[in-house]
């Protein structure tokens with residue numbers, strides 16, 4: 001009895017909407033305006049049940065859904081770069097606002113300014129001045145200081161407490177020569193170092209000829225040249241006779257420069 005009645009209703013419904021049967025949106029409006037039970041969908045033209053299997057009946061109650069543009073892809077959260085979290089996790093102790101972040105050709109991407117590094121054993125390594133570099137380069141420095149330097153210094157019965165002669169951002173051409181290509185220091189991608197301060201009060205110069213520190217400096221050179229793309233010290237050129245220069249300058253074919261004569 002119900003089947004017969006259902007079929008009759010279905011035919012009437014179908015006939016009432018025959019004129020718009022080929023219009024998909026109109027069909028959806030029809031579905032939203034009238035709840036159609038599965039029992040009466042059977043006799044309808046074959047395309048209708050096929051559409052119902054596409055999981056769209058729920059959309060039928062919101063006829064405008066089909067014409068509304070798909071929602072935009074989720075936007076990245078606005079906030080500090082992810083590198084800043086890495087910087088802190090790797091022992092960086094950031095100072096407020098990088099005032100030396102520069103502009104134009106001397107702008108630093110994601111600058112961080114710091115003057116101390118928290119070491120894995122809970123101690124701190126103090127730098128003799130604060131300096132500003134890109135966050136990515138800062139992480140390279142942190143890894144070098146925390147992972148390599150303690151072992152190198154311990155080999156000479158020392159404990160690292162500080163780094164001296166530190167220089168970072170400087171808006172200038174290479175080696176200070178007018179007209180030369182801009183220095184890695186200009187974009188916060190370089191570090192200058194003079195020496196290491198030890199817990200017993202010694203300061204180990206990285207550039208002074210000294211038989212007592214030769215072994216330590218040789219280990220430092222091996223470590224620095226493995227981590228950084230440019231290492232320039234005494235013996236490389238006149239402008240690096242009194243300090244060690246480290247940077248991460250990218251070159252074709254990943255070419256690296258390691259020039260530091262140990263005397």
Ligand SMILES: [Zn+2]
Pocket residue numbers: 185190191192244245246
């Ligand atoms: Zn330098």
